[in-house]
Amino acid sequence: MIASEWLEQAKRQLLEAKIDTARLDSLVILEDITRKTRAWLLAHPEFELTQLQIRNLAKQIDRRAKHEPLAYIRGKTEFYGREFIVNKYTLVPRPETETILDLTNEIDLSVIQTVVDVGTGSGAVAIVAKLLFPKLEVIGIDIDKKCIQTAQQNAKLHNVSIDFRQGNLLDPVINDIPNDWLILANLPYVPDSHTINKAAMFEPKHAIFGETDGLDYYRKMFQQIQVMKKKPLYIFTESLPLQHNSLREIVINHNYKQVKEKDFIQEFMI
Numbered sequence: 001m002i003a004s005e006w007l008e009q010a011k012r013q014l015l016e017a018k019i020d021t022a023r024l025d026s027l028v029i030l031e032d033i034t035r036k037t038r039a040w041l042l043a044h045p046e047f048e049l050t051q052l053q054i055r056n057l058a059k060q061i062d063r064r065a066k067h068e069p070l071a072y073i074r075g076k077t078e079f080y081g082r083e084f085i086v087n088k089y090t091l092v093p094r095p096e097t098e099t100i101l102d103l104t105n106e107i108d109l110s111v112i113q114t115v116v117d118v119g120t121g122s123g124a125v126a127i128v129a130k131l132l133f134p135k136l137e138v139i140g141i142d143i144d145k146k147c148i149q150t151a152q153q154n155a156k157l158h159n160v161s162i163d164f165r166q167g168n169l170l171d172p173v174i175n176d177i178p179n180d181w182l183i184l185a186n187l188p189y190v191p192d193s194h195t196i197n198k199a200a201m202f203e204p205k206h207a208i209f210g211e212t213d214g215l216d217y218y219r220k221m222f223q224q225i226q227v228m229k230k231k232p233l234y235i236f237t238e239s240l241p242l243q244h245n246s247l248r249e250i251v252i253n254h255n256y257k258q259v260k261e262k263d264f265i266q267e268f269m270i
Contacts, residue, residue, distance in 0.1 A: 001054055003030065004045035010061045017065040025070055029060045032074055067198035079124040082131075084154050089146035090122040091207040097186055099265045100236045101128055104184065106260075107234060107267075109133060114181035116141065116232070118169055118221065121207060123151025123162065125184055130160040140164045141172050144204075169217065170224040182234035187217040189239040214239065215247055222254045234259075235268040 007026055014022035031038055033056050034049070041047065049057070063073050071077035071092045076085055079093040080101060086092055104115075113136060117126035120140035130138045140162055142148055148164050155162045165172035169187075188207055190196065191214040200208060210217050218237065225231055235256060239247050244266055248258050251268050260267040 001049050002045065003034070003041055003047040003049060006030065006049055006054070006057060007045075010057070013061055013065055017067070019064065019067070025064055026061070028070060029057060029064065029073070033057050033060070068202050069199045072202060080128045082124075082128065082158065084122050084124045084127070085150055085157065086122050087146075087150060088202070089144060089204060090150050091203050093122060093124040096264045097125065097238055099263050100125065100184055100186065100238060101132060103260060103262060103265055103267050104129070104182070104234075104236060105132060107182075109136065111180055111233065112136060112182050113179035114139065114177065116170070116173055116177075116181060116183050118183055118185040119187045119207070119217075120151050120164065121147050121186075123147075123154045123164065125186065126151065126162050126164075127154055127158050127160055129184065130155075130162055131158065138162045139173060141167055141169070143168050144206075169221045170228070174224055174228055177228070177230045179230075181230070181232050182236070183221075183232045184236050185218070185221060186238040187221065189214045189218070189243060213246065214243055215250065218247060219250055222250060226254055231270055233270055237266050237268070238264045239266070240264065 007030060010026035011022045014025060019025060027038055030041060033053050060073050064070060069092050071086050072088060076083055077092055080098050084093065115129050115136050115138045117140045120126050120142045123140055126138050126140035140151055145166055148166050151164050188210040190208050190210060192209050192211055237247060241264065244261060247266060256268040256270055258266060259269045
C-alpha cells in the first residue's frame, strides 16, 4: 500500500468515528511511524509502506478512532512551543493554560524568588516557567507519584533543574517557603456533573473533576495558604470563565484581590 492510499483510508475511518481532525491526525500518525516529514510525505504520495509500518499504523488509527487523545498515542505533546512526554497518568497540557505563563511574565518578577506550580502533572508549566525565568527557583507539586516521575523525565529532556515534590496541594511547602513567592495553580476544576468529551474520558479523572461546583481544590489550597506564615505575593489560577465570580469570592475572603483576568486565567495579589 502506498502512503496516499493509506492516508485516505485512515481519514475515512476517523471521519466515521466523528473525529473532527481526521486528516491532520492521520498525517501526524503517518509522520511518526514512517519518520518522514509532512512535507516529504505530501510530496511523495507514491511512497510504499512496509508491512510492519502498515500494522503499526493500523494499531494507532484504531486507538484514535476510539477517541483516545493523539498525545497519548504518540506519548508526547506540544506546550508553549516545546515538546513534552505525556502518558495516561498525566493530563494533556491545554493551549489555554499557556496564558498563565503569559500573565506571569507581565508582573514585576524582581520581587519574586520562588515559583510553585501546584498540580504539576507532566511538569510542562513548571518547566516552561524555569525556561522563561531561569533565575527563579521552581517547585512542582503533584499528589501522584507517576506524574512526578514523568515531570522529572521532562525536566531532564529540557535540561532544567526543578524541585519536584509529591504531596497534596501545598502540603510539601507549607512550612518550607523562606522567601517571596508566587503560585501557578491549574487544579481540577470541572464540576462533577459536567459532561466531558470522549477524548477527556481517557485522562485521569482526579486531574479533571473538582467535585460539586469544581472549586473544592481551590478552597482547600486557600485554607492551606491561610495558615502559612509566608503567603504568596501572587496567585494565578485556571478555571472555567463561568466559575470566575465564585472563585474571586473565595479568594477575596482570604484577603487577596483580583488584578487581572484573561480567558481561563485569573491573577490575584495580596
